[in-house]
Amino acid sequence: MNAASTAPRVVVLAGGLSHERDVSLRSGRRVAEALRSTGAEVVLHDVDADLAASLREMAPDLVWPLLHGATGEDGSVRDVLSLLGLHVLGTGARESRIAWNKPIAKTIVSRAGLATPDFVTLPQTLFRELGAHRILDALVAKLGLPLVVKPSSGGSALGVTIVGSPDELPAAMVECFAYSDAALVERAVTGTEVAVSVLDIGAGPFALPAVEIVTDGPYDYDARYNPGRTEYFVPARLSDEVAERVAGAALAAHAALGLARISRTDLLVDAEGTPWFLEVNVAPGMTETSLLPQAAEAAGYELSALYRALVDAELRV
Amino acid sequence: MTSQPVPDRVTVGQPPSTAAGTRLDPWLGAYAERTHGMKASEIRALFAVANRPEVVSLAGGMPYLDGLPLDTLAELAAHVVATRGLTALQYGSGQGDEALREQILEVMALEAISAHPDDVVVTTGSQQALDLVTRIFCDPGDVVVAEAPSYVGALGVFRAYQADVVHVPIDDFGLIPEALESTLARLQAEGRRVKFLYTIPNFHNPAGVSLSVERRPRVLEICRRYGVLVIEDNAYGLLGFDGEPTAAMRSMDDEGVLYLGTFSKTFAPGYRVGWVVAPHAVREKLVLASESAILCPSNASQIAISTYLATCDWRGQIKAYREMYRERRDAMIGALSEHLPDCTWTVPDGGFYTWVKLPDGLDAKEMLPRAVTARVAYVPGTAFFYDGQGADHMRLSFCYPTPERIREGVRRLATVVSGEAELVELFGTAGRPDGEQVQFPGPDLA
Numbered sequence: 217m218n219a220a221s222t223a224p225r226v227v228v229l230a231g232g233l234s235h236e237r238d239v240s241l242r243s244g245r246r247v248a249e250a251l252r253s254t255g256a257e258v259v260l261h262d263v264d265a266d267l268a269a270s271l272r273e274m275a276p277d278l279v280w281p282l283l284h285g286a287t288g289e290d291g292s293v294r295d296v297l298s299l300l301g302l303h304v305l306g307t308g309a310r311e312s313r314i315a316w317n318k319p320i321a322k323t324i325v326s327r328a329g330l331a332t333p334d335f336v337t338l339p340q341t342l343f344r345e346l347g348a349h350r351i352l353d354a355l356v357a358k359l360g361l362p363l364v365v366k367p368s369s370g371g372s373a374l375g376v377t378i379v380g381s382p383d384e385l386p387a388a389m390v391e392c393f394a395y396s397d398a399a400l401v402e403r404a405v406t407g408t409e410v411a412v413s414v415l416d417i418g419a420g421p422f423a424l425p426a427v428e429i430v431t432d433g434p435y436d437y438d439a440r441y442n443p444g445r446t447e448y449f450v451p452a453r454l455s456d457e458v459a460e461r462v463a464g465a466a467l468a469a470h471a472a473l474g475l476a477r478i479s480r481t482d483l484l485v486d487a488e489g490t491p492w493f494l495e496v497n498v499a500p501g502m503t504e505t506s507l508l509p510q511a512a513e514a515a516g517y518e519l520s521a522l523y524r525a526l527v528d529a530e531l532r533v
Numbered sequence: 534m535t536s537q538p539v540p541d542r543v544t545v546g547q548p549p550s551t552a553a554g555t556r557l558d559p560w561l562g563a564y565a566e567r568t569h570g571m572k573a574s575e576i577r578a579l580f581a582v583a584n585r586p587e588v589v590s591l592a593g594g595m596p597y598l599d600g601l602p603l604d605t606l607a608e609l610a611a612h613v614v615a616t617r618g619l620t621a622l623q624y625g626s627g628q629g630d631e632a633l634r635e636q637i638l639e640v641m642a643l644e645a646i647s648a649h650p651d652d653v654v655v656t657t658g659s660q661q662a663l664d665l666v667t668r669i670f671c672d673p674g675d676v677v678v679a680e681a682p683s684y685v686g687a688l689g690v691f692r693a694y695q696a697d698v699v700h701v702p703i704d705d706f707g708l709i710p711e712a713l714e715s716t717l718a719r720l721q722a723e724g725r726r727v728k729f730l731y732t733i734p735n736f737h738n739p740a741g742v743s744l745s746v747e748r749r750p751r752v753l754e755i756c757r758r759y760g761v762l763v764i765e766d767n768a769y770g771l772l773g774f775d776g777e778p779t780a781a782m783r784s785m786d787d788e789g790v791l792y793l794g795t796f797s798k799t800f801a802p803g804y805r806v807g808w809v810v811a812p813h814a815v816r817e818k819l820v821l822a823s824e825s826a827i828l829c830p831s832n833a834s835q836i837a838i839s840t841y842l843a844t845c846d847w848r849g850q851i852k853a854y855r856e857m858y859r860e861r862r863d864a865m866i867g868a869l870s871e872h873l874p875d876c877t878w879t880v881p882d883g884g885f886y887t888w889v890k891l892p893d894g895l896d897a898k899e900m901l902p903r904a905v906t907a908r909v910a911y912v913p914g915t916a917f918f919y920d921g922q923g924a925d926h927m928r929l930s931f932c933y934p935t936p937e938r939i940r941e942g943v944r945r946l947a948t949v950v951s952g953e954a955e956l957v958e959l960f961g962t963a964g965r966p967d968g969e970q971v972q973f974p975g976p977d978l979a
Binding site for chain 2: 233234235236237238239241264340343344348349372374375386387389390391393394395428430437438441442443444445446447448449450504505510
């Protein structure tokens with residue numbers, strides 16, 4: 217392994233075949249460019265049939281997967297990278313697999329003492345066996361309304377619907393199943409939507425300031441990637457005490473799920489100041505409108521130096 | 534982008550902060566009204582995957598160029614730069630290269646159009662011609678009448694100029710004259726200003742059908758009677774599988790028809806050369822509008838095409854294209870018959886597309902993520918309407934993938950359709966009818 221002081225050779229993985237390919241490519245380009253400006257030798261590579269051969273040939277010091285969506289975030293690609301004997305930045309394959317599965321991640325963080333909205337997980341096959349309407353009625357009876365229906369895995373709010381009345385539920389399920397074989401249906405918590413990024417540049421995980429997200433509708437695909445649709449407050453407009461609680465929740469989730477180096481936890485803060493865990497990302501978005509870069513800049517970090525610090529910290533391991 | 538203010542929220546633990554939020558766009562307040570409709574579309578994001586080789590894309594309208602004589606074209610390009618470089622690399626005429634305009638007459642003669650080189654304005658693809666025509670005719674709120682469905686790229690232009698589109702139904706023989714007449718009558722009664730009829734008479738994009746020879750004069754007569762200009766967009770007319778081009782509407786009416794042509798489908802889209810044929814007064818305004826937009830079309834591209842037309846067997850090339858696309862059409866229709874018996878589709882006699890109706894209750898846009906997961910892509914029908922119709926249709930293109938890939942794509946699509954049908958049966962619905970349209974298409978959708 218090269219010492220961090222000589223120019224490290226880094227392969228940034230971006231693209232892949234997931235529904236979030238486009239977002240991943242944008243994240244990858246941003247990070248690659250930032251790292252290059254620090255003197256690192258960076259190659260941006262797609263996940264395709266050439267990947268294994270090129271990685272073997274390049275023998276990089278480090279691989280940074282910036283893949284969003286299936287195989288990139290679910291641990292599969294990380295497993296393969298480990299098989300190839302490569303040094304990979306970020307959360308390991310097994311932990312990624314757990315974080316990627318929202319119902320399992322929610323169960324683990326709730327056992328660790330965090331609040332998370334009540335939920336059920338419903339695979340499509342179950343509806344086939346038991347009949348849809350009976351299940352949907354029971355769902356509303358148990359969790360109440362409004363509900364959030366989302367794919368049990370996946371990002372960028374694809375396939376997510378907030379359901380306000382029972383007759384909207386079937387359509388929301390159909391939309392959700394277009395993206396995933398299982399639906400996570402959870403009670404909608406009203407409050408302030410925040411995202412907290414956790415980083416570890418060598419001295420243990422720390423939380424960046426929470427980013428507060430304000431939209432005039434759901435924080436959907438357009439709200440995420442069309443600059444102007446969403447207003448962000450960094451740091452979030454929370455009291456010091458609540459801000460601390462929110463940061464603590466993200467750090468607790470990061471620890472409980474065994475995440476490494478970089479993560480982003482999405483939370484809702486209710487009227488009492490309780491942070492509710494929604495989900496976590498092991499490969500947070502790094503695009504122009506993404507939350508982690510905003511938080512880092514607000515905290516006074518220069519992005520390229522920060523990304524380089526992550527690389528250097530990983531290379532010291 | 535939104536024009537509405539974002540409501541402030543009750544903030545936990547302290548009164549609303551005076552700290553300003555950021556919208557990541559310092560110029561948000563500066564955009565024109567027409568910019569506010571632009572959205573970051575999930576569909577466009579999904580198409581990012583469609584371009585990967587693992588995916589059979591039945592979505593895009595890219596011509597298949599592998600049959601072009603690239604060596605010859607390379608020699609031609611070198612020859613152009615060596616012998617006419619100072620002209621080819623210089624600014625040129627706003628109206629377009631005169632020699633090329635004369636050759637365009639030869640091309641159009643195949644569809645019985647007779648015109649003068651002065652009537653032709655060369656544009657950067659016929660997409661720019663559409664933009665110029667809309668720019669000089671449409672004020673915000675003006676009505677454009679178009680087929681239901683219509684070309685997504687034209688709808689994007691109309692939207693950009695804040696025109697309203699009123700669709701007129703079509704059948705297997707193209708635009709229905711009676712429906713056109715009743716629509717124009719209704720619009721007139723409502724006091725709305727109809728600026729033009731936008732029509733794709735040959736091998737329609739996306740519907741695949743052609744306006745019958747019998748209907749052409751009737752459509753022209755109705756438009757004449759209502760004082761409505763006709764925009765005849767004819768990208769595919771020379772790509773009929775029987776090889777006999779139909780007389781263009783422009784050949785029947787010099788004054789009432791603006792004709793849009795292009796080399797993108799009959800030669801290669803990379804040159805970005807199209808044209809518009811317009812009556813004298815309109816043409817003058819088009820030239821001025823084009824000069825203000827781009828000064829002049831690319832001289833290098835025009836001279837390259839002009840040299841190609843002068844020295845290569847371009848008719849033979851078109852014939853080769855026709856034969857290749859016919860084989861692909863056959864593969865598409867055969868595969869649809871075999872794998873998607875619950876759907877119906879148009880059988881095009883030319884061009885690039887078939888228009889497929891899904892079984893009742895299915896929504897092509899809702900189904901698209903599932904299709905991308907199954908490594909096949911198409912364009913959902915809603916893209917081709919101004920008003921959210923078309924959810925039960927999809928456009929399948931057979932121009933780019935090989936026949937074998939087309940068959941594989943349709944096989945994959947069949948599993949997607951049956952999976953979706955099962956879901957819809959389970960839940961008794963087909964997703965959220967949000968009417969979102971594909972806006973401002975990239976070249977993938979052309």
